Amino acid sequence: MKTNFYSLFSQNLNFSLEENEKEIDNQEILKKIETLKKNLLNISTNWKNKEVYLDIKDRKLFIFMFLALQSLEAKIVLIPIEIKSEDYICFDKIFISDNKNIDNFIFINDDLTLKVGKNFLFSESINENDHLLYLYTSGSTGKPKLIPKTYxxxxxxxxxxxxxxxxxxxxxxxxxxxxxxxxxxxxxxxxxxxxxxxxxxxxxxxxxxxxxxxxxxxxxxxxxxxxxxxxxxxxxxxxxxxxxxxxxxxxxxxxxxxxxxxxxxxxxxxxxxxxxxxxxxxxxxxxxxxxxxxxxxxxxxxxxxxxxxxxxxxxxxxxxxxxxxxxxxxxxxxxxxxxxxxxxxxxxxxNTRFVKISGKRVDLQYITEKIKEYFYQISCQKITDDIIYIGEIDEKVFVIYENEFPQSNSEMKNELKKHLPGYAVPRYFFSMKIPKNEMGKINKNKINEIVLKIQENKVENK
The missing domain is CATH 3.40.50.12780 (ANL, N-terminal domain)
Known part of the structure; x- marks a missing residue:
């Protein structure tokens, strides 16, 4: 019975890769996997149920390492490139990367050799649930969540x-x-x-x-x-x-x-x-x-x-x-x-304030709270929801604030980049009254007209 994707690979003999006009057939892939398994077992003889964070950008190395770890029954966590390191790096976890040569990581080279960082410690913790792997969400609340998946x-x-x-x-x-x-x-x-x-x-x-x-x-x-x-x-x-x-x-x-x-x-x-x-x-x-x-x-x-x-x-x-x-x-x-x-x-x-920007789900309410926290740190004045509005148009986030902004737009953008993914950092900042209709509700159509006019004039806050 197949229980992971290494087992599936072992039976699907026609699966192959091709790179630069060279085909890598099932048997050649298997050799690469066995080489990696040997190198991994030289680091530790027990990978079963260990959480291993993969930060591998090269497609071929990713596939070889994924299948090698599946054969060793490790639980794999995939790390997207846009996730901030502060959201996942923890020194009691196992990390394997082909692009970050960090002292507590394992670095994989193109020839499949593994370089163990001088401060690397093999985690003794194990995860015995039925999860096969974990995937990060794209960060709909500003901070990505780990989602478990079974086979x-x-x-x-x-x-x-x-x-x-x-x-x-x-x-x-x-x-x-x-x-x-x-x-x-x-x-x-x-x-x-x-x-x-x-x-x-x-x-x-x-x-x-x-x-x-x-x-x-x-x-x-x-x-x-x-x-x-x-x-x-x-x-x-x-x-x-x-x-x-x-x-x-x-x-x-x-x-x-x-x-x-x-x-x-x-x-x-x-x-x-x-x-x-x-x-x-x-x-x-x-x-x-x-x-x-x-x-x-x-x-x-x-x-x-x-x-x-x-x-x-x-x-x-x-x-x-x-x-x-x-x-x-x-x-x-x-x-x-x-x-x-x-x-x-x-x-x-x-029925929520989620939008999609560059394929990523973004929670505008989360951005609002981050900006309110940031303004409070600068001015020590609490910002109420009725004087600030965060919106999105054409995959660009904008801010309308009824008071004067506490800093220049470039300073605000640089500061917010520390707390938000780049695609969620506001592009436009407007100091103006929030347009509302006769019922006192926010007039989103009017807001969009204002932002579109700015875009048509190719004016962007700096």
């Missing part, structure tokens, strides 16, 4: 994706996204491994080189994000993807206009809706139909939405799914949906 959580979604995408063993995969988030990890690595396919791991850094590469290699499944698809449209590169069986998009909404431009060339982009916590929830091709189709294993929990009492088909999207870890499987996504039938829905809006 069954992940296999459940992989089985569904194989069925939806109709993947065959001679197909090839190529991706542009990092492996340390759920989307890249699942679609860019585990899905080709599970389906016994070839995964091409070359790096291409511009839309033009990516498009040429996909065309040349006749990629079957291209995995990317909306911002890349937008660039491919703007640069007239859609034709390069004609031979793909499917393009996949996730992490942020893909506009109908972009989907439609590809569809005009008979190229379908399948969007997948989900999160680190929930795994995949639904999919669609918006150029064909706007509704989302639920994954077969997902159930929507019946509830009444307070915001739309007169329409019984509008619900908060609370789901039950075996892709969610834990005994209590119900999860409130924060989205409001309209059901078109038992298995389909359209997105109406959100």
């Amino acid at each position: 069954q959580n992940l296999i459940t979604e992989l089985q569904e994706l194989k069925k939806i995408f109709d993947i065959k063993e001679n197909d090839t995969f190529y991706f542009t996204i990092p492996l340390y988030h759920i989307y890249g990890f699942l679609f860019g690595f585990l899905l080709p491994l599970y389906t016994n396919c070839k995964l091409i791991i070359d790096y291409n850094f511009t839309p033009e080189t990516i498009a040429d590469f996909v065309e040349k290699k006749q990629i079957s499944y291209f995995i990317s994000i909306p911002s890349y698809y937008k660039m491919l449209v703007n640069l007239n590169l859609i034709e390069k993807f004609r031979k793909c069986k499917m393009l996949v998009s996730s992490s942020a909404p893909l506009s109908y206009e972009i989907s439609a431009e590809f569809f005009k060339k008979n190229i379908k982009i399948t969007e997948v809706y989900g999160s680190t916590e929930t795994g995949g929830i639904a999919f669609r091709i918006s150029a064909i139909k706007n509704d989302w189709q639920l994954f077969s294993y997902v159930k929507i929990i019946n509830n009444n939405c307070d915001y739309y009492e007169n329409d019984e088909n509008i619900k908060e999207l609370i789901i039950d799914s075996p892709a969610i870890y834990g005994k209590e499987k119900y999860y409130n996504t924060g989205d409001i949906v309209k059901l078109s039938d038992a298995n389909k829905f359209s997105l109406i809006g959100r």
